[in-house]
Amino acid sequence: xxxxxxxxxxxxxxxxxxxxxxxxxxxxxxxxxxxxxxxxxxxxxxxxxxxxxxxxxxxxxxxxxxxxxxxxxxxxxxxxxxxxxxxxxxxxxxxxxxxxxxxxxxxxxxxxxxxxxxxxxxxxxxxxxxxxxxxxxxxxxxxxxxxxxxxxxxxxxxxxxxxxxxxxxxxxxxxxxxxxxxxxxxxxxxxxxxxxxxxxxxx
Numbered sequence: 001x002x003x004x005x006x007x008x009x010x011x012x013x014x015x016x017x018x019x020x021x022x023x024x025x026x027x028x029x030x031x032x033x034x035x036x037x038x039x040x041x042x043x044x045x046x047x048x049x050x051x052x053x054x055x056x057x058x059x060x061x062x063x064x065x066x067x068x069x070x071x072x073x074x075x076x077x078x079x080x081x082x083x084x085x086x087x088x089x090x091x092x093x094x095x096x097x098x099x100x101x102x103x104x105x106x107x108x109x110x111x112x113x114x115x116x117x118x119x120x121x122x123x124x125x126x127x128x129x130x131x132x133x134x135x136x137x138x139x140x141x142x143x144x145x146x147x148x149x150x151x152x153x154x155x156x157x158x159x160x161x162x163x164x165x166x167x168x169x170x171x172x173x174x175x176x177x178x179x180x181x182x183x184x185x186x187x188x189x190x191x192x193x194x195x196x197x198x199x200x201x202x203x
Contacts, residue, residue, distance in 0.1 A: 050147065053172035057190055064177040066187050067164075073200050075164050075186060079139035080108055082193065083131050083162075085153050086144030087111030087119045094168070095144040096120070101194040105201070110135045128156040139163040142193050143171065150176035158183040168192060 057066070067075065082102055088095050099120055102109045111119035114126040125131035132138055141157040143150055143166065150173035157165045157180060165180040167173060167189040177187045 050170075050172070053147070053174065054170075054190060057172050062177075063174055064181045064187065066177065066189055071186065072188055072191065072196050073203075075140065075188070076193075076197055076200055079163065081110060081136060081138055082107050082140040082142050083110045083112055083128060083135075083138040084142045084144065085112045085128065085156075087113050087116065087124060088144075089116050089119045089124075098142070098144075098168075098192065098194040102197065105197050107197075108135075110138065128153070128160055128162075132160040137161065137163070140166050140193070142166045142168065144168050145171070147171055147173040147176075151179055154179035157185060164188065166191070166193060169195075 055061075084095055084099050084102075086095050087099055090096060096119070099109050099111065103120065109120075109122065110131045111122055111124040112126075112128055112131050113119070113124055116124040118124055123134075125134065128138070128141065138157075138160060139162075141153065141162045141164070143153050145153060147167075150167055150171065154165055154173075154176035162185060164186045165176065165188070167176065167187075169190055169192045172189045177189060180187050
């Protein structure tokens with residue numbers, strides 16, 4: 001299991017944009033505001049904030065260290081168990097396809113979603129703490145949630161001693177990254193675990 005200091009793990013912005021249409025996600029279980037006169041303004045502001053965060057990440061203006069390709073490869077090689085927050089039983093959802101891919105690659109994948117009971121034949125847990133209590137430590141916490149929800153999940157990851165906080169494609173949360181990094185947990189953002197595993201297997 002990967003835990004503790006990020007010393008020795010390379011950090012940096014992502015070098016490629018190898019992302020399929022499936023992984024270009026509207027993040028799973030995204031919280032949307034109630035409709036109203038300010039709804040469109042809220043969404044425009046949220047979209048602008050998301051673009052700024054993605055731009056900062058890929059142009060190397062990260063206020064928090066994030067893993068580069070070499071660091072990601074090391075995490076994936078050492079990982080055995082991956083908890084997927086926002087896992088879905090619906091085949092059309094990106095998290096479903098990613099989970100299936102990770103299972104085929106030999107990872108022990110634990111779905112986490114309070115609205116699901118089972119995903120791909122695996123028992124689904126309402127939160128990360130209960131998942132870890134039942135299944136054991138999580139080497140990677142793979143998050144399919146909107147950015148606003150990620151700081152809470154980062155705190156969960158810290159509480160259970162997760163090996164890595166991984167935010168899926170399209171998701172950047174510097175607050176979540178800082179929470180994890182301050183606890184010595186490596187951080188990956190705007191990357192797909194399934195794609196990165198595929199790249200690793202092709203090397």
